[in-house]
Amino acid sequence: xxxFASLLLxxxxxxxxxxxxxxxxxxxxxxxxxxEDAQWMRKNHMDLLKHQRDDTVHKGVRNTxxxxxxxxxxxxxxxxxxxxxxxxxxxxxxxxxxxxxIDCFECHSDKRKSAWxxxxxx
Amino acid sequence: MSAHPPMYFKNRLYYLLIAAGGLxxxxxxxxxxxxxxxxxxxxxxxxxxxxGIPHVFAIFMIVAASGVLNVASIGSVFGKTLYxxxxxxxxxxxxxxxxxxxxxxxxxxxxxxxxxxxxxNTNLTSVFAWNVVLYSGMFALVAVYLWTMMExxxxxxxxxxxxxxxxxxxxxxxxxxxIFAFLTARQAYGxxxxxxxxxxxxxxxxxxxxxxxxTILYAWNEKVLDPAIMQRKKNLLGVFIVGSLYxxxxxxxxxxxxxxxxxxxxxxxRDGGVYPQLFWWGYVVLGNILPLVLIYWPGLGRTRxxxxxxxxxxxxxxxxxxxxxxxxxxxxxxxxxGYEASSSFGDGQIASYTPSLHxxxxxxxxxxxxFITTTVSVRVLNFMPQDKHYITD
Amino acid sequence: xxxxDLRRRSFFKTSMGAAAVAIAPGILLFDTAHxxxxxxxxxxxxxxxxxxxxxxxxxxxxVTACNKENGLPGGTxxxxxxxxxxxxxxxxxxxxxxxxxxxxxxCEKPPCVDVCPTGASFKRHDGIVLVDRHLCIGCRYCMMAxxxxxxxxxxxxxxxxxxxxxxxxxTVESCTLCVHRIDNGQQPACAESCTNKAILFGDLNDPDxxxxxxxxxxxxxxxxxxxxxxxxxxYQGL
Numbered sequence: 001x002x003x004f005a006s007l008l009l010x011x012x013x014x015x016x017x018x019x020x021x022x023x024x025x026x027x028x029x030x031x032x033x034x035x036e037d038a039q040w041m042r043k044n045h046m047d048l049l050k051h052q053r054d055d056t057v058h059k060g061v062r063n064t065x066x067x068x069x070x071x072x073x074x075x076x077x078x079x080x081x082x083x084x085x086x087x088x089x090x091x092x093x094x095x096x097x098x099x100x101x102i103d104c105f106e107c108h109s110d111k112r113k114s115a116w117x118x119x120x121x122x
Numbered sequence: 123m124s125a126h127p128p129m130y131f132k133n134r135l136y137y138l139l140i141a142a143g144g145l146x147x148x149x150x151x152x153x154x155x156x157x158x159x160x161x162x163x164x165x166x167x168x169x170x171x172x173x174g175i176p177h178v179f180a181i182f183m184i185v186a187a188s189g190v191l192n193v194a195s196i197g198s199v200f201g202k203t204l205y206x207x208x209x210x211x212x213x214x215x216x217x218x219x220x221x222x223x224x225x226x227x228x229x230x231x232x233x234x235x236x237x238x239x240x241x242x243n244t245n246l247t248s249v250f251a252w253n254v255v256l257y258s259g260m261f262a263l264v265a266v267y268l269w270t271m272m273e274x275x276x277x278x279x280x281x282x283x284x285x286x287x288x289x290x291x292x293x294x295x296x297x298x299x300x301i302f303a304f305l306t307a308r309q310a311y312g313x314x315x316x317x318x319x320x321x322x323x324x325x326x327x328x329x330x331x332x333x334x335x336x337t338i339l340y341a342w343n344e345k346v347l348d349p350a351i352m353q354r355k356k357n358l359l360g361v362f363i364v365g366s367l368y369x370x371x372x373x374x375x376x377x378x379x380x381x382x383x384x385x386x387x388x389x390x391x392r393d394g395g396v397y398p399q400l401f402w403w404g405y406v407v408l409g410n411i412l413p414l415v416l417i418y419w420p421g422l423g424r425t426r427x428x429x430x431x432x433x434x435x436x437x438x439x440x441x442x443x444x445x446x447x448x449x450x451x452x453x454x455x456x457x458x459x460g461y462e463a464s465s466s467f468g469d470g471q472i473a474s475y476t477p478s479l480h481x482x483x484x485x486x487x488x489x490x491x492x493f494i495t496t497t498v499s500v501r502v503l504n505f506m507p508q509d510k511h512y513i514t515d
Numbered sequence: 516x517x518x519x520d521l522r523r524r525s526f527f528k529t530s531m532g533a534a535a536v537a538i539a540p541g542i543l544l545f546d547t548a549h550x551x552x553x554x555x556x557x558x559x560x561x562x563x564x565x566x567x568x569x570x571x572x573x574x575x576x577x578v579t580a581c582n583k584e585n586g587l588p589g590g591t592x593x594x595x596x597x598x599x600x601x602x603x604x605x606x607x608x609x610x611x612x613x614x615x616x617x618x619x620x621x622c623e624k625p626p627c628v629d630v631c632p633t634g635a636s637f638k639r640h641d642g643i644v645l646v647d648r649h650l651c652i653g654c655r656y657c658m659m660a661x662x663x664x665x666x667x668x669x670x671x672x673x674x675x676x677x678x679x680x681x682x683x684x685x686t687v688e689s690c691t692l693c694v695h696r697i698d699n700g701q702q703p704a705c706a707e708s709c710t711n712k713a714i715l716f717g718d719l720n721d722p723d724x725x726x727x728x729x730x731x732x733x734x735x736x737x738x739x740x741x742x743x744x745x746x747x748x749x750y751q752g753l
Contacts, residue, residue, distance in 0.1 A: 053649060054647075173659065231654055232652065232685030239652060253632075457739060458738075465603065467597045
C-alpha cells in the first residue's frame with residue numbers, strides 16, 4: 001500500500017509538469033508538402049534513415065524521394081540554411097525534447113546543398 | 123611503537139592502494155574523454171603509426187592474461203598439485219588483465235560509442251571479429267572455471283573446465299598473433315611464426331606477472347613460500363624465457379635470410395635509433411639475459427631475485443611490444459621495390475612517433491583497472507594458494 | 516528419484532534439444548533473411564589507367580581537385596587526411612625518375628575488407644572499395660592491412676562537409692573513386708582535372724570503353740602485383 005502510494009507520488013510530478021508542455025516550437029525551413037505524411041514521418045523517419053542509408057551506401061541507390069539531402073534541402077532553416085544550428089532547428093528541436101541523441105551530423109553536412117555550393121563555388 | 127595493531131595500517135594501506143588505483147584509472151578515463159572530444163590529433167598516433175602506446179599496453183595485458191592461466195592449466199590439465207592450489211589466483215589475474223587490456227583497446231577506438239556496432243556486425247574473415255567472441259567467451263569460461271574451483275560441490279567439474287580454458291586460450295593467443303600474421307602488406311608482420319611466438323611469449327609474461335602478484339600477496343599476508351615450490355616456479359620461468367627468446371631470434375633470423383626483408387631488419391636491429399636500442403637493451407638484455415642470470419646463477423635465485431627477474435621480464439615485454447608494434451609501423455611500405463620513393467604522405471620515409479601523455483595515461487588506466495580488480499578480489503574472496511606440505515614428486 | 520520424475524526430466528531435456536535444433540538453422544539464416552547486399556552481377560568494374568610518363572613532377576592538379584571535390588582540408592601533416600598523393604620515385608640502380616599519383620587501388624581482393632571487424636570496409640558490386648562510415652568504429656586495422664597506405668584516419672572534428680561526401684571524426688576513409696559522381700554518370704575529379712590527361716577512367720569490363728582497349732594494347736602494371744590483389748588501378752610507363 002505504501003509502495004503504491006509512493007509510486008503514484010513519483011509519477012504524479014512529471015505528469016503534472018508534462019501537461020503544461022506543448023510540442024516544441026520547430027523551424028520547418030521551407031515547409032510545404034513533405035514527401036510523406038507528417039505523422040508517418042514522425043513514426044518512420046528513423047527506419048528510412050537506417051535502411052535507406054544501407055541501400056545507398058552499399059548498392060548505390062540514390063533515391064531522391066527519401067534521401068537525407070532531400071530532407072535537408074526543404075527542412076533546413078531559411079535563416080541559416082541548417083537543420084541543427086539553433087535550438088529550434090528542424091532536427092534539434094524535437095530530438096532535444098525527446099532526449100534522443102542524433103549521430104548523423106558528426107559526418108553528414110547539416111547545410112542545404114544549394115547553399116553549400118554557393119559558398120564553395122565549384 | 124604505536125598503539126595501533128599492525129592490521130590497522132594494513133587496512134589503511136589497502137584503501138590507499140584502491141584510491142591510488144582509482145585515481146590512475148580516472149586519469150585514463152579523462153584522457154579518453156579528451157581524445158573523444160578533440161580527436162586523436164592530440165595523441166602521438168598519426169596516419170603512419172596508427173597503433174601506439176595504448177596498443178602496447180593492451181596487447182601486453184591480453185597476452186599475459188592468457189599466459190597466466192598456464193599456472194592453472196598445469197594444475198587442472200596436467201594434474202600437478204602445487205599448481206592446482208594456484209589456479210584460482212591465476213584465473214583471477216587472467217580476468218583482471220583481460221578486462222584492463224580490453225578497456226584500453228575499446229577506449230582507443232575512433233568511435234568508442236560504437237562498441238555495440240562492433241558486437242552486432244561481424245565480418246567473419248576479420249580476426250578482430252573473432253576476437254570479440256574469443257575474448258568475451260574467455261571471460262565467461264574463466265568465470266565458470268573459477269566457480270568450479272571455489273564451489274566445493276562443483277569441484278568435480280574443474281578438470282573439464284580447465285581443459286576448456288586451456289584450449290580456448292590457445293585459440294585466443296593464436297588469434298592475437300594472427301592479427302599481425304595476416305598483414306602481408308607490412309614487412310614487420312605477415313609471418314606464420316607470429317602466432318606460436320605469441321603463445322610462447324604469453325607463457326613467459328603470464329608467469330612473470332603471476333610471480334609478482336604471488337610474492338606481494340605472500341608478503342602482505344606475512345606468509346613464506348616453500349622454497350621447493352619457489353624452485354619449481356623459478357625454473358619454469360627460466361624455461362619460458364629461453365623459449366620466448368628462441369622464438370624472437372628465429373623470427374628475426376628467418377627475416378634476415380630474405381633479401382627483400384634486409385632493409386627492414388637493418389632498421390629494426392641496427393640503424394633505427396630508439397628501436398634497436400629498445401630491442402637490444404630493453405628486451406634482450408634487461409628482459410631476457412638479466413632475468414636468466416638472476417634465476418640460474420648459483421648463489422642467486424631466491425625470492426628477491428625472482429621478483430626482480432619477473433619485473434624485468436615485464437619491462438622487457440613492453441620494450442619488445444614497442445619495437446614490434448610501433449617499430450613495425452614506422453618502417454615504410456615497400457610499394458616500389460628497387461625505387462626510392464617520397465611523397466606528402468610519408469612514402470619511403472621512416473615515420474616519426476612520439477608517445478603523448480594521453481596515450482600513456484590510457485595505458486596506465488588499463489593497468490589500474492586490472493590492479494583494482496585484483497586487489498579488491500583478493501581481499502574479498504579467498505585466492506591465497508592453500509599449499510599442503512609439499513612432497514617432491 | 517521416482518519413475519515419474521525421471522521421465523519428466525528426460526522429456527524436458529529432449530524438448531529443449533528439439534527446440535534448439537529447430538531454432539538453430541533459423542539463427543544461421545538470420546543474415547540471409549536480413550538481406551546481405553547482392554554479390555553483384557559483375558557486369559561493371561570501374562578502374563583507372565594512369566600514364567606515369569605524362570605525369571609531371573611538381574604538378575598536383577589531381578590532388579587539388581580531389582581535395583576540393585571531397586571537402587578535404589588539404590593539409591600534409593602526419594595526421595592530415597590524404598585520399599590521393601603524388602609520389603616521386605627514383606630507380607636506385609639507374610637514377611631514372613618518375614612521378615605518379617597514388618590513391619586507393621580498389622583491389623578485387625581487398626585486404627582492408629578482409630580485416631574490418633564490422634564489415635564497414637566493403638567492396639561494392641561495381642568494384643569500388645568504400646568505407647561505410649555508419650559501421651566504422653575507428654579501429655584502424657584496415658590502415659594496418661592496406662599495402663598501399665591508401666587509408667587515412669580522421670584525427671580531428673570535421674565541419675562544413677560537402678553534402679555529397681559525408682565524413683567525420685573517428686572514422687577511416689580513403690579514395691571513393693568519387694562514387695557520388697560516378698553514380699551520376701560523371702568522372703572522378705582527379706581524372707577530369709588532369710591537364711596532361713594522364714588518368715583514364717572507365718569500365719574495365721566494357722569492350723567499348725577506352726580503358727578496356729588501352730590496357731590491351733599498352734604495357735601496364737598493377738602496383739605490388741605479387742600480392743595478387745588484382746587492383747582496379749593500373750600504371751603505364753613504370
